[in-house]
Amino acid sequence: MELDFSKLDGLIPAVIQDYQSGRVLMVGFMNEEAFRKTVETGYATFYSRTRNKLWLKGETSGHRLVVKEISADCDLDTVLVKVEALGPGVCHEGYQSCFFRRLDGGAWKESETRVYDPKAVYGN
Amino acid sequence: MELDFSKLDGLIPAVIQDYQSGRVLMVGFMNEEAFRKTVETGYATFYSRTRNKLWLKGETSGHRLVVKEISADCDLDTVLVKVEALGPGVCHEGYQSCFFRRLDGGAWKESETRVYDPKAVYGN
Numbered sequence: 001m002e003l004d005f006s007k008l009d010g011l012i013p014a015v016i017q018d019y020q021s022g023r024v025l026m027v028g029f030m031n032e033e034a035f036r037k038t039v040e041t042g043y044a045t046f047y048s049r050t051r052n053k054l055w056l057k058g059e060t061s062g063h064r065l066v067v068k069e070i071s072a073d074c075d076l077d078t079v080l081v082k083v084e085a086l087g088p089g090v091c092h093e094g095y096q097s098c099f100f101r102r103l104d105g106g107a108w109k110e111s112e113t114r115v116y117d118p119k120a121v122y123g124n
Numbered sequence: 125m126e127l128d129f130s131k132l133d134g135l136i137p138a139v140i141q142d143y144q145s146g147r148v149l150m151v152g153f154m155n156e157e158a159f160r161k162t163v164e165t166g167y168a169t170f171y172s173r174t175r176n177k178l179w180l181k182g183e184t185s186g187h188r189l190v191v192k193e194i195s196a197d198c199d200l201d202t203v204l205v206k207v208e209a210l211g212p213g214v215c216h217e218g219y220q221s222c223f224f225r226r227l228d229g230g231a232w233k234e235s236e237t238r239v240y241d242p243k244a245v246y247g248n
Binding site: 001007008013015017021022023026027039049069070071072073074075076078080091098099100101102103106107 | 148
């Protein structure tokens with residue numbers, strides 16, 4: 001039973017969920033190598049579609065995602081990774097979760113405050 | 125502030141999460157029309173990549189997903205939809221969640237039992 005990377009040109013979506021609170025923190029994409037590295041190292045590793053290379057989450061910020069459990073869906077084309085998130089926030093914009101905007105009256109509105117200053121972590 | 129449908133040929137991933145338990149139930153894809161219908165009708169609607177058409181989740185089974193809250197991520201290319209799932213299970217294979225297989229010792233193993241008989245709901 002192998003994951004099916006064929007539907008999105010070699011990638012599968014990976015949903016990252018806090019293993020304690022259940023909050024969905026981000027969604028990234030993994031190719032086969034990123035998935036293998038995630039399993040082997042115990043740290044979530046993605047394939048960056050904009051940079052076209054593997055991306056160890058937290059390699060710059062230190063905010064790594066420690067893998068606690070991995071599940072696959074019925075079609076074997078999506079994974080759910082429960083993690084312990086190191087650092088105050090997962091989002092590179094300074095929020096705990098990348099899903100910090102809520103649809104409210106037809107517009108996206110920030111639904112929470114920043115937990116860290118992204119400039120202090122990532123520079124400019 | 126508009127969703128960015130350009131990265132996956134007109135589609136964005138939509139993570140479906142139970143609004144009470146926090147369980148991730150499934151991941152589908154939406155095109156702009158599916159997203160609009162989801163917002164307008166209050167029922168999660170996807171774009172089926174295999175059937176190449178809109179797909180109102182539950183149109184066959186009755187197991188609709190009632191939208192409670194929609195969030196977008198920092199890049200505006202993924203949505204998180206919190207729902208009340210009507211019916212015993214979301215997965216067409218008879219499970220509460222599509223993520224019913226857990227990675228265990230390098231292999232995918234069923235980590236829960238079926239909650240309904242898919243043949244009784246979907247026929248053959």
